[in-house]
Amino acid sequence: MTIRTYIPRRGRVSKRQAAAIGDADGLLLPASEELLDLVEVFGGLPVVLEIGFGTGSATVTMAATAPDLGILAVDVHTPGIGDLLYRAREKHLKNIRAIAGDGLVVADQMLLESALAGIRTFFPDPWPKARHHKRRLVTPANAALLASRTTVGGFWHLATDWQPYAEQVQEVLDASRQWTGGVIPRPTDRPVTKYETTAIHQRRKVTDLWFRRTEVC
Template structure:
């Protein structure tokens, strides 16, 4: 399932392109931070995929206004980015085609959603959804979320972090590529305000177990569940069609809700 994954299942359609090239003038870059030079195991592979005419139009028109490349070269002023210095901002890593992101933005217009992914069709689709539904509280970030957190976001600047259905990397030799690792959680903690919510969801049981183990061991977070286990799906996380299909097949979805400690 994993429809919001930041890691692809198939080979890139545009691997022959220059790494720094833009698919559309003024649009997202192929590799904005030159991350292929960074010696780090990544939880994703940059991907383009087939872009529909509607997605292309959205990228051409809306990227200069609502999109940004994760180049790692500057610090983002979130208040300026969203046009409201008082607006709380939640980072969502991996949004797939953006349907759930758009639903959450519509349900909570007072919260900004900085949605990061590397999937060009999904970026175009989310921009189109935002325009169609008048959602001015969405910004789309293109590139490596680690670089975004580490280089471009200020400490304690985020009101929340969402990681829904990341690639489970099911093969044992690939487990090191999973996003939810102690190093990532420690980095995320520095960018979350005290009391901010870190919300993960996965339909892959072994990954859910790893998430629970890693988050429970972190000194920076506390489980919102008194029993120290998984949480019921909160109302603010939409049930997507992909998730519904998985549930029909007997998949079990686990939500994990951990809060940044205030002490």
């Protein structure tokens, strides 16, 4: 996996974010090349991988409303990791863990086949320029990787404010025998994310897409 779907950003880490990272109390797992035992980490709960949670405000709200679901939240951006950890601690959540790293690398190196009940990808970086399309998170290779880590019947819920990207998601996953689904009405239980707030303010249409992991014989 050589093409990054993000630009590494430094970003200022506030005192609150640094303190939350320093005192993560087991909520922050190290990125590593070793397999992660999700059963041990989440006590047997079905686990959803969220790739690219940003500030984690929606992630934490969803984790709080579904305590019977484990959330493995992965992002590369350090200030956002601090925000997520702060919010999770504030709500005393037990069903959330964060990893600072590339969600695709985590899926590839740390997760067993069929380990996940689902995947969430809300507002992946749109990479609008044609020469950057190869950086988009939803590609045939990444769709196959994530399918291999998702149990049959599991889901991949995506949302984007970039219509051509919504079309690409549909095309890529239509071409995959491992996923079936498409555009859905915005689920009422999906909180508005930080990025989405800006998209709404700038009057961009938001599209939710939902795919199910199929059984491929």
